[in-house]
Amino acid sequence: MPVRLRPRWEDQHRAHALSQGVPSRCARQGDQSIAQVACSFGVSESCLSRWLRVADCEDGLIAAPSPAASGGPGGDLESENRELRKRAQRLEQENGILRRTTAYFARDVLP
Numbered sequence: 001m002p003v004r005l006r007p008r009w010e011d012q013h014r015a016h017a018l019s020q021g022v023p024s025r026c027a028r029q030g031d032q033s034i035a036q037v038a039c040s041f042g043v044s045e046s047c048l049s050r051w052l053r054v055a056d057c058e059d060g061l062i063a064a065p066s067p068a069a070s071g072g073p074g075g076d077l078e079s080e081n082r083e084l085r086k087r088a089q090r091l092e093q094e095n096g097i098l099r100r101t102t103a104y105f106a107r108d109v110l111p
Contacts, residue, residue, distance in 0.1 A: 034049060034052075
């Protein structure tokens with residue numbers, strides 16, 4: 001059985017932390033940084049940020065993320081980014097070849 005390095009926080013722990021209002025109030029009003037609030041609750045910053053995002057979505061303060069943006073079924077953005085990165089890498093390689101070729105031929109022309 002694999003060893004867990006960190007505890008898995010249950011939904012009830014998240015609900016308890018958010019029901020107290022301390023994390024959201026402190027993080028939103030700027031009384032404390034997210035890092036300080038996360039440390040006081042014993043969770044990571046990313047975990048607390050995710051909890052706050054979920055709470056904001058549930059409260060209707062922000063719109064829920066679209067499936068395309070989250071890499072879900074409409075993950076065309078992700079595949080497009082992958083293709084663009086491949087193209088950029090290929091163009092950089094071609095540019096390097098052209099630079100070396102130019103330097104090689106310029107060497108023969110110079111006195």
